[in-house]
Structure formats: structure tokens, C-alpha cells
Amino acid sequence: MKGFSLNQATTKRWPLEDLVAGCVKAGVPAVGLWREEVAEYGLDKAAALVRDAGLEVSSLCRSGFFQLPDWRDSNRQAIDEAHALGTDTLVLVSGGLPEGSRDIDGARRHIGDAIGELVPYAKAAGVRLAIEALHPMFCSDRCVVATLGQALQLAAPYPADTVGVVIDTYHLWWDDQVWRLIEVAGREGRIHSFQLADWITPLPEGVLLGRGLPGTGSVDMRRFATAVREAGYEGYVEVEVFHEDVWSRPGAEVLDEAYAGYRAAVE
Template sequence: MTRFSLNQATTKRWPLDELVAGCVAAGVPAVGLWREEVAEYGLDKAATLVRDAGLTVSSLCRSGFFHEPDWYDNNRRAIDEAAALGTDTLVLVSGGLPGKSRDIDGARRHVSDAIGALVPDAQAAGVRLAIEALHPMFASDRCVVSTLGQALQIAAPHPADAVGVVIDTYHLWWDDQVWHQIEQAGEQGRIAAFQLADWITPLPEGVLLGRGLPGTGCVDLRRFATAVGEAGYQGWVEVEVFHEDVWSRPGAEVLAEAFAGYRKYAE
């Protein structure tokens, strides 16, 4: 389990204290946390809980959403939260088009400018901004950054230890350019996080909740893991799944299946 991390989203209805206890009992070394759940539990209390349990926080999800009017203040808070939790990786989801805009190029330029504005704050806190590209079907409302190539372009002006990228199999599996882009990301030292999830067909009515545990869908997860490893990434592998059926199951059971999928496809 040396590189396995359970992302909190996978067991969304498992209370944080029970999740931490379950991870300790199973020998899991790391967890990926979410801002909303941490805030509900209490930031300082959550930091103490995880630290006392001996767990590493592999990442904090998520910030970004640069189309919102308060994007700067919200992201500054997120950087401080990541530092308080002891993680050096803050996942950024860029946000969609503002208002009724149709200017996706302008939205991407704004994302680039906004991340540039945050870099000094992130560097001062010892937190790396990790840009996550989402599947193009989320471009209008959630993420105008749709490919790993676009994420790398936004990261390029900044030091690699300040701005990196997230490789999420669910969002990137469809792109035939992703293999070359993973190579590029490795050469540039940009891979900040690797997240494992499958694509289920047919998608459920709530498309956002269409992720499956590793091995339950159509993504060539082993190819991704091999490509990321050959690119030089040796960091945490988070299993991050959004699905009502998964959330309805006991947390320990889901954790065991998530780890089994990690071992089969990414270890």
C-alpha cells in the first residue's frame, strides 16, 4: 500500500473520523480530502485527526472555479487550508463559462491569469497548484480546461514545483493525444497527482456520478499507470469515484475494493 491513497469522495458518506480509523485499520497510508467535508468537520480538528493517525494527506480537492466573483479570496483560503492539513497539492478545477458568456477562449485566458496571480501565495505556503482537466462535457459549467495539453499550456509559464497537473483517468481516457502529453508532463516535472477511476457505460442520469471503481468500466487503467510511471511519477495514486451505488455501500467494503483495483491496475 506504499502509494495507495483513498480519496474521500469515493466513500462520501463515511464520516471523516470513521474513514480515518478505517484507513488505519486497513494499513492505508494516505487520504485525499475535500474542502467541504473538512470544513464541516472543522479544519483544525481534521488536521489533528489525520496527523495523529499517522496518515498523509495526498491532496486537497478542490479549488479553482475562477468564473466565480470571489475566486481570488476563495482560492487563497484553499491554499491556507491545504497548508494547515499538511498537503503540498491543491487540486484546481477551473470552472466554466461566466454568466451567459460563449467566449471559451476568453475563459481559458482568465483561468491562466488567475492561476498566475495565485502562484506567489501558493509558493509562500509551500503548496503546489495542480490543474485538473475535465472531460469536455463539463466545459460549460465546471471546467473549460478539457485536455491535459491545455493544462500544460496554462502551467508552462510557472515553475514546475509551483504549478503542476492532475492526470485523472476518468476525464482523459478518450483523448488519443494524452499519451504524448503524459510524456511531456513527465519531462517537465509537472505531474502533481494521479487519480484512478473507471468510465461506466451507460452513464447514469447524473453524468457527474458516472465514475466507477477500477475495473468496472472501459478505461485501460493499466496503460495509464504504465505511462505515468514511465514519465517518472512516483507519487500517490488516488482512487477517486463518484457514484451513488458506491456511496451507499459500507465504507470499509468500498475501501477494500478500491485497493484491490489499485493493486490490479496501478501497483
């Protein structure tokens, strides 16, 4: 694997210029960026900042949300942004059930169709669409794609160099099928991103901001890192944690802990 990458969401309140300087200082070779923060700073300015610092962009988070009426335009725009930032990987979070709907199969079919429509545009831009399964607790309101098996099934009709999956420890650790599926994903060349976050309890209200830095929770990080490496993954390993307690701490301190968590898992 290529090395550690700090996903920007882990240090959400660290201004981008400080984050980039902090990564350079700590010897971190790559960052994962988020569309909202990039837009706020300015797309071209952000691309230049990161490039001039010698950092790679391991992924852009995130697009998808295919239940929204503007999914076509917003996903094409996200592909353009990924291209402009020089990353080859755009993370897709599918979105939940349409308002008032209980048709989960229909929602999943729609996502497959929508991804199919985006494939030529993504291919032309040299951007890979990485389908992320979120933990099943997000199934109704954020992501009807709840398992790696589903993500692989959605990716299957399309070429692996354009549509793949994200392996995120936080979302997948509970699934006894995940080890077999990581092998399958690797064999198919579909592991486009690998992200570390730990499972800690109690979950906060709304459950979105409940993640722990790698090593602080219930997930066997080393088992995941070994499985993903043995499946042939050669990209960066992002640490991506959302938690108010983490966000309220100094960015450089969190970066150090995230990097240490990565090393403990991977080295």
C-alpha cells in the same frame, strides 16, 4: 510511486473519523481530502486527526472555479487549508463558462491569469497548484480546461514546483494524445497528482455521479499507471469515484474494492 490513497469523495458518506480508522486498519498510507467535508468536521481537528493516525494527505480537492467573483479570496483560503492539512497539493477545477457567455477562449485566458496571480501565495505556503482537466462533457458548466494539453499549456508559464497538473483516468482516457502528454508532463516535473476512476455507462442525468471503481469500466488502468510511473511520478495514486451506488455502500467495503483496483492497475 508512493502507494495507494483513498480519496474521500469515493466514500462520501463515511464519517471522517471512521474513514481515518478504516484506512489505518487496511494499511492505507494516505487520504485525499475535500474542502467541504473538512470544513464540516473542522479544519484543525481534521488536520490533527489525520496526522495523529499517521496518514499523509495526498491532496486537497478542490479549488479553482475562476468564473466566480470571489475566486481570489476562495482560492487563497483553499491554499491556507491545504497548508494547514499538511498536503503539498491543491487540485484546481477551473470552472465553466461565465453565465450566458460563449467565449471559451476568453474563459481559458482568464484562468491562466488567475493562476498566475495565485502563484506567489501558493509558493509561500508550500502548496502546489494542480490543474485538473475535466472530461469535455463538463466544459460548459464545470471546467473549460478539457484536455491534458490545455492544462499543461496553462501551467507552462509558471515553475513546475508550484503549478502542475492532475492525471485523472476518468477525464483523459478517450484522448489519443494523452500518452505523449503524460511523457511531456513527467519530463517537465508537472505531474502533481494521479487519480483513478473508471468509465461506465449509461451516464446518469447530470453526468457528475457516473464514475466506476477502477476495473469496472472501459479504461485501461494498467496502461495509465505504467505511463505515469515511466514519466517519473513518485506520488500517491488516489482512487476518486463519484457514484450514488458506491456512496450507498459501507465505507470499508468500498475502500477494499478501491484498494484492489489500485493494486490491479499498479502492481
